[in-house]
Amino acid sequence: AQSVSQHNHHVILSEAASLELGCNYSYGGTVNLFWYVQYPGQHLQLLLKYFSGDPLVKGIKGFEAEFIKSKFSFNLRKPSVQWSDTAEYFCAVKKSGGGADGLTFGKGTHLIIQP
């Protein structure tokens, strides 16, 4: 079974600092990759996704992620974080090619941005 590992469970940064959240997955086949964000008290929102093509994916709110197939990684980055980026971030993987077996999520990274 596939699994997703997020390396940092809690991250605290100051405003304007650069952000990188690590995500590795275990499935050896073709995958679809996602980053979701959950702001306090809210539901999950899609930040960005990778299905195929350019491995550098740009999402909403200035976030981007790079798919490195050889490393089974899909790290999330943002050059300069804001206080409003305080949230929980989840990496998720789905085997590509259809099927409805759901997403496999990492355990999440709780990001706190200090003013």
Place this chain on the structure above:
Amino acid sequence: DADVTQTPRNRITKTGKRIMLECSQTKGHDRMYWYRQDPGLGLRLIYYSFDVKDINKGEISDGYSVSRQAQAKFSLSLESAIPNQTALYFCATSLANEQFFGPGTRLTVL
């Protein structure tokens, strides 16, 4: 996402009670899912459905059942709730491998 709604949004119940969580969608998607979220564990898949006639168990289906009453409705039931089922429950729909989540139901079992 207003296209996927869940009721109730919050529920407190007692051990042994039967509970039903409801999910409705106006997206017209065939695929629907139920996840639970626990602190430090992320989201885990409980059940999923391809369409009205198809129900599949996910990673953690024990203690849960589902009903797909129509394309737009997918209900999750806890036949006899227990305290370790206290969690945040999310419904989702899917189209072309992308999932769209509802606002969640916070369930507390005392």
